[in-house]
Amino acid sequence: MSYTIDGLTITEQLLRLTGRANKPFAERLHPGIPGVLGLRIPDLRALARRIAKQPDWERYLAEAEAGARSETEDFMEARILHGLVLGQIPVGALEPYLQHVARWVERINSWSVCDTFTFAGGKRLVAEHSEQLWRFLTSYLEREEEYPLRFGIVVLMQYFVDAEHVAELLERYLTVRHEGYYVRMGLAWAIAECYVRYPEVTEPYLSERRFAPWVHNKALQKIRESLRCSSEEKRRLAALRVPLPKD
Structure with a gap:
């Protein structure tokens, strides 16, 4: 069963944000990259924060790491969202967290998917x-x-x-x-x-x-x-x- 938040799948949540999107502009910035919706990063960050606050955020990660179920749902912004969620979840032991990050890295398919990533905890995690x-x-x-x-x-x-x-x-x-x-x-x-x-x-x-x-x-x-x-x-x-x- 697909992961849902507020009764909507991740695909439905992303499509819901397209009213504020600029797809033509985003496609020009990402030539040759499939599945570009042109969603705004602040909207994706807000969705990532909501996912990370859910008690079942690990279910989201399991689904995201498995990849999209079909090419029509394999949005570039789904991969961005995956990385943004990794920047929001609580970090317990470091090694399991880095395994999640490593699995996401293999799904990077554009410069913007890569460049929006931050470690959960930011510089505090790095200092520790x-x-x-x-x-x-x-x-x-x-x-x-x-x-x-x-x-x-x-x-x-x-x-x-x-x-x-x-x-x-x-x-x-x-x-x-x-x-x-x-x-x-x-x-x-x-x-x-x-x-x-x-x-x-x-x-x-x-x-x-x-x-x-x-x-x-x-x-x-x-x-x-x-x-x-x-x-x-x-x-x-x-x-x-x-x-x-x-x-």
């Missing part, structure tokens, strides 16, 4: 389990598939760009060799965030041009677009751009 979460996330940097790899890059950026980890994190990012667009964009975003927070640690990686040229240039672009970057820094960083073959 820093070593285990570092090992869990860095293991994804060894994956060959585009979206699990992006997951590792982006969530490490979210929680481990700090004084203790930034230098090792940059070294870990150097090991990533993947031509997928969303991996390269994730790397550029993460490098830019490292620079904005720790420029003295990150700038040598840029001045020595240690990252792949496309990633290097895109990271420079993102840094220079940041309001946290001074005009003098922008001028200095612009000179570090490397020519690409199409240049």
Whole structure:
């Protein structure tokens, strides 16, 4: 029997939200991704909070982890909702929780499914389990598939760009060799965030041009677009751009 909340299945709950959706805009942002409804993230977060407050939220997870029953119900937003619920449920023992996260990672099929994820408990959970979460996330940097790899890059950026980890994190990012667009964009975003927070640690990686040229240039672009970057820094960083073959 399908999981229900307020008497409606998850599919029915999602379709109920389409009155506030912008499907054409969302489809343009997710070319080639099937099942895009264009639902608003705040609406999905509100639904995720309601699910996580139910006494039978584990039934929801079991159904979500099994995947949609048919292609017509396999909405991208159902996968986003799954990740958002994982950011709301109570965490008892860490390992069972990470097993739930790992099963969800295998269902990521777009950048927005990946990027809306946060750990339940946020930075408090990370502070309590820093070593285990570092090992869990860095293991994804060894994956060959585009979206699990992006997951590792982006969530490490979210929680481990700090004084203790930034230098090792940059070294870990150097090991990533993947031509997928969303991996390269994730790397550029993460490098830019490292620079904005720790420029003295990150700038040598840029001045020595240690990252792949496309990633290097895109990271420079993102840094220079940041309001946290001074005009003098922008001028200095612009000179570090490397020519690409199409240049």
